Amino acid sequence: MPPSTGDRIAVIAHDLLVSEGSAAVTMRRVATAAGLTAMAIYRHFPNRESLLESVAETSFAELARAWGERDWSTDYQVQLDEALDAYLDFALERPHLYAFLFTEQRLGARRFPDEASASPTLSVLADALTSGMRAGILRQDDVWELSLVISATLHGLVQLRAGGRLALPDDDFRALCRTALGRVLDGVRA
Structure with a gap:
């Protein structure tokens, strides 16, 4: 079954965002690429923000699915290393999408602490840390605060590199990211 027009529009917006950044995603440009009139796109998305939010939700769901496919009961450090590699692969290979999802201001962005557990990607990290705590690898701690500290550390390093501050x-x-993660986790190792 061919994708719906709304799905095609969202894919075009996603592809533009990945290649050029969120500023490149305009309703007119997406409509033209989809073979629609500028006004026809509004039948599917009432505004640019709703189109971008659709891209964000789909992207977060895909990341959570990919990053969450881990068996934390097996070699914890190997799983952690692979998870970090997947995160860095995403950050380095799709910098525009990474920036849109994790650093740009946008409607619908979840806020800590009230919406921490609703974050598909932060929840993956919290699950990994919870598994480490249950296994006795990490001591008991506030899993959401620890998740925030780890994600802030890694996001900060990625942003420093994206800004040309890390050559x-x-x-x-x-x-460096592996070392930074290890240093944070050393503070909570059992």
Whole structure:
């Protein structure tokens, strides 16, 4: 079954965002790429913000699905390393989408602490930390605050690199992120 017009519009918006950033996603440009009139797109999305929110929700769901496919009961450190690699792959390979999802102001963005558990990606990290606590690898702690500290550390490093403040090749940057994560987790190891 072919995708609906709304789905096609969302895919076009996603692809523009990935390649050029959120500023490139205009209703007129997306409509033209979809072969629609400028006004026809509004039948599917009432405004640019709702279109971008659709892209965000779909992207977050895909990330949560991909990042959440881990068996934390097996070698915890290997799983943690693989999860960090998946996060960094996303940040380095799709910087425009990463910035849109995690750093740009947008309607519908979840806010800490009230909506922490509603975040599909922060929930994946919280689940990983909870598993480590249950297994006795990490000591009991506030899982949401610890998730926020870890995500802020990693997001900060990614943003410093994106802003040209870290002149490191990919392998060295990944090593720095691994070290930073290890230092944070050292504070809560059992």
